[in-house]
Amino acid sequence: MEERLSKVLAPYKGKHNALIPILQEVQAELGYLSDEAMMEIAKTIGLPESQVYGVATFYAQFYFSRRGKNQTKVCTGTACHVKGAARVLDAFERELGIACGTTSEDYEHSLETVACVGSCALAPVVVVNEEVYGQFKSSKISKIIENLKE
Amino acid sequence: MQKINSPSEMVEMRDLCQAAFARQKVRFLVCAGTGCIAGGSMEVYAELKRLIGERGINVDVELLFEGQESDAGAAKSGCHGFCQMGPLVRVEPKGTFYTKVKASDVPDIITATLDEDTVVERLLFKNPDGNKALAEHDVSFYSRQTRIVLAGCGTIEPEDIRNYFAVDGYQALADIFQNHSPEQVIDIVTKSGLRGRGGGGFPAGRKWKAGLDAKATPKYVVCNGDEGDPGAFMDRSVLEGNPQAVLEGMTIAAYSIGARYGVIYVRAEYPLAVVRLLKAIEQAKEYGVLGENIMGTGFDFDIEVFQGAGAFVCGESTALTLSIEGKRGMPRVAPRPRTTEVGLYDKPTLLNNVKTFAYIPDIIRRGADWFKAIGTESSSGTAVFALTGHIANSGLIEVPMGIKLREIIFDIGGGIPKGGKFKAVQTGGPSGGCLPESLLDTPIDYDSLDEAGSIMGSGGMVIMNEKTCMVDVAKYFLQFTEEESCGQCVPCRLGTKQLLEILKDICKGRGKPEDMDLLVELSHSVHGGSVCGLGQTAANPVLTTLRYFKSEYEAHINDKCCPAGVCKDLISFRIDEDKCKGCTLCARACPVSAISGEKKEVHTIDQTLCIQCGICLDKCPKKFSAVECVSPKIIVTPKEKMEVS
Ligand SMILES: Cc1cc2nc3c(=O)[nH]c(=O)nc-3n(C[C@H](O)[C@H](O)[C@H](O)COP(=O)(O)O)c2cc1C
Ligand code: FES
Numbered sequence: 074m075e076e077r078l079s080k081v082l083a084p085y086k087g088k089h090n091a092l093i094p095i096l097q098e099v100q101a102e103l104g105y106l107s108d109e110a111m112m113e114i115a116k117t118i119g120l121p122e123s124q125v126y127g128v129a130t131f132y133a134q135f136y137f138s139r140r141g142k143n144q145t146k147v148c149t150g151t152a153c154h155v156k157g158a159a160r161v162l163d164a165f166e167r168e169l170g171i172a173c174g175t176t177s178e179d180y181e182h183s184l185e186t187v188a189c190v191g192s193c194a195l196a197p198v199v200v201v202n203e204e205v206y207g208q209f210k211s212s213k214i215s216k217i218i219e220n221l222k223e
Numbered sequence: 224m225q226k227i228n229s230p231s232e233m234v235e236m237r238d239l240c241q242a243a244f245a246r247q248k249v250r251f252l253v254c255a256g257t258g259c260i261a262g263g264s265m266e267v268y269a270e271l272k273r274l275i276g277e278r279g280i281n282v283d284v285e286l287l288f289e290g291q292e293s294d295a296g297a298a299k300s301g302c303h304g305f306c307q308m309g310p311l312v313r314v315e316p317k318g319t320f321y322t323k324v325k326a327s328d329v330p331d332i333i334t335a336t337l338d339e340d341t342v343v344e345r346l347l348f349k350n351p352d353g354n355k356a357l358a359e360h361d362v363s364f365y366s367r368q369t370r371i372v373l374a375g376c377g378t379i380e381p382e383d384i385r386n387y388f389a390v391d392g393y394q395a396l397a398d399i400f401q402n403h404s405p406e407q408v409i410d411i412v413t414k415s416g417l418r419g420r421g422g423g424g425f426p427a428g429r430k431w432k433a434g435l436d437a438k439a440t441p442k443y444v445v446c447n448g449d450e451g452d453p454g455a456f457m458d459r460s461v462l463e464g465n466p467q468a469v470l471e472g473m474t475i476a477a478y479s480i481g482a483r484y485g486v487i488y489v490r491a492e493y494p495l496a497v498v499r500l501l502k503a504i505e506q507a508k509e510y511g512v513l514g515e516n517i518m519g520t521g522f523d524f525d526i527e528v529f530q531g532a533g534a535f536v537c538g539e540s541t542a543l544t545l546s547i548e549g550k551r552g553m554p555r556v557a558p559r560p561r562t563t564e565v566g567l568y569d570k571p572t573l574l575n576n577v578k579t580f581a582y583i584p585d586i587i588r589r590g591a592d593w594f595k596a597i598g599t600e601s602s603s604g605t606a607v608f609a610l611t612g613h614i615a616n617s618g619l620i621e622v623p624m625g626i627k628l629r630e631i632i633f634d635i636g637g638g639i640p641k642g643g644k645f646k647a648v649q650t651g652g653p654s655g656g657c658l659p660e661s662l663l664d665t666p667i668d669y670d671s672l673d674e675a676g677s678i679m680g681s682g683g684m685v686i687m688n689e690k691t692c693m694v695d696v697a698k699y700f701l702q703f704t705e706e707e708s709c710g711q712c713v714p715c716r717l718g719t720k721q722l723l724e725i726l727k728d729i730c731k732g733r734g735k736p737e738d739m740d741l742l743v744e745l746s747h748s749v750h751g752g753s754v755c756g757l758g759q760t761a762a763n764p765v766l767t768t769l770r771y772f773k774s775e776y777e778a779h780i781n782d783k784c785c786p787a788g789v790c791k792d793l794i795s796f797r798i799d800e801d802k803c804k805g806c807t808l809c810a811r812a813c814p815v816s817a818i819s820g821e822k823k824e825v826h827t828i829d830q831t832l833c834i835q836c837g838i839c840l841d842k843c844p845k846k847f848s849a850v851e852c853v854s855p856k857i858i859v860t861p862k863e864k865m866e867v868s
Contacts, residue, residue, distance in 0.1 A: 089549055090548055090549045091549060092549035092550075093529075093532050093546065093549050094529075094530070097532065127551060128549065128550060128551055131534060131552065131709075132532035132533050132534050132552075133491075133532070133533035133534060134491045134531075134532040135532065149453075150453035150454040151452075151453050151454030151611075151612075151649065151652065151683065151685045151699070151700075152454040152609075152612055152617075152685055153454075154454075154696075155612045155613065155685060155687050155691055155696070156612065156613075160836060160837060163834075163836055164814075164836070167814050187492060188453035188535070188703065189452075189453040189454055189455070189456075189492065190257075190492050191257060191450070191455075191456035191459040191490075191492060191493060192257050192258045192261060192306065192456065193454050193455065193609055193611040193617070194258055194305075194306035194456075194609070194611055194617040194618045194619070195258050195261060195262075195306055195307065196611060196612075196617075198261075204261075205257065205260070205261035206261065207258065207261045207262065211838070
């Protein structure tokens, strides 16, 4: 991990303006921002760790613990909300057996909500890994989960 | 490739691109907007390319530029706006418009177009009156629209700048280099009456003038593509569908105020917009219409893309610039200098919304009077809305300002689907309000919507039918603002939380009659005690629902009843003994096994187990309609409970 981290951080030595792109790149590389990664980032750009955490925790995009192999995001933007997003979310919680905002013990699945992915005309919308599913029906869930196993 | 070395060469470039594209007799434009991609449009595109290629037809655009003719080609376009009917395919030059196209439909489309000169009837859109639409302008969804910002979305290929050149792209920039001083450009923008499309409606010309007057350097131009309203995708579609128009608009702004650098702030959830923008910037630089020594004039302007990290408040201008600097996006506390004087890196910064910039090239080319003539006296031009929710035709629309809400919802949107009844229209997202049927004749402009208690916003328009609970909607928005409040103003941080708690109580059946007054009082405190628009407008959803849908609050509080059947703690599902035919569908679908009953016998729901998920209601065949949702809740007495167990 250290090697991957230092490769990402190399071009950013001392550049604290670039903190957000750095956090994004590190997360893209490692999947989440571990304590060690946060320490390294602080050291590289020359900011106190508290400040790096202060910025990172302000933004919803950053995660501080390991996440599942498959990531499901249920859109709960306004358009999806009025089209029954809450029920879709309930159904995912039931089928995956995990609460929204958590990861399964075997690290297979993470479940979270997102406030609009910009496909509102297709509400309700669910994003599984990078794939967008529009006009979502809860009856599709078991098949989607099944397909992810392959 | 030919680099533009002087503004006068732009005309030549346009003619060259037009001539090249004209050598292609037929062009299949497949929508590559996010909605259509989700529906499988890229498979349609691949199939088109493959089948045309199989016929030995040249599909290479480069060969067109070398002078070769071609019988047909395929291209990817940006979002047409009619996402719900996607994947969409448009066949040029006739403009034949196909909806819900699958890869398996492609052979028929090709045969009809290239061999028979006919159309594939089954893929045409059927208007509500039963008539089939041949082209976009025959579709009722489009025929009432006036497309300026969206004109290029769906008709040009966003990933090839030559498409933009062919439709007069960068002519406006070339024109101002040759004919207008910065003051004159600002004068045109001012006279056009263009107001900022990010929600506030601040006159663009006045902001640009302040940018020009600011003394410090370097100056920045920032494009706000944060699109925070959860339930809207106008800016996304413009960035993905016609990125060059935004770049040209920003460059004209930079020339007007004397800026050297530009930044486009794109929302975290829009990866495709980032890809298209980066490509667009690269191509614009290659052709010399962006970067150093633009069109050989000695004017330098560079644009970078910054990806947001998921914070609604970062859409606010001062928070946005702080976020670019790598800090927490907390709006600066008043009294503060304007962003045009002290903005990004404490330098003068001109910040406008995506659409505001995208209007600029057209305004310069066609003139201030042309733009001013569209719309109303105080709000000129068009408005772009993402029309969503319970509406027959959902998608992206562009209409002249002053049009009535009713026209948008019923003429363009086609009304409420499935025999539903209109209940409310929400504009302005979390800062806006919900308007009832009685206000549907309100014209769309900044001032009228303000007066009605809502706001124009940046373009979200969500239609709600009678099955939407307005207390739940207010709770929904407060949940959003409570979570997104940056926390520096106590009235916003704690006030939104208290508002939310009260609304949650009401939805749970624990509301008290005095809660309604308390909500109003708290709303005013939150409004008065917050520095930025987030807090100042956070209570709008509460105030408008209280104002227009008071009886629903009363039903929740006094009768513990949710008339729309949404609030789980106030509803029960039951099976009508006279209607149930014992088909067992509901019992098999119930996730908590709360339904019992033998085949062909009446089923019953155990209220102590039921989690109100509503699946039984969905599953019960329409012809039986035996499951019903009732409110207030069916109270199970301990005795009945014993019997059940
Ligand atoms: C909480 C909050 C969120 C905002 N979100 C956005 C946004 O997503 N997009 C946007 O263009 N403007 C947003 N604004 C408005 C901006 O502060 C600013 O007024 C606007 O971008 C200026 O551009 P315009 O003059 O072209 O409208 C937001 C304002 C507030 C207070
Ligand atoms: S509200 Fe769900 S995609 Fe926009």
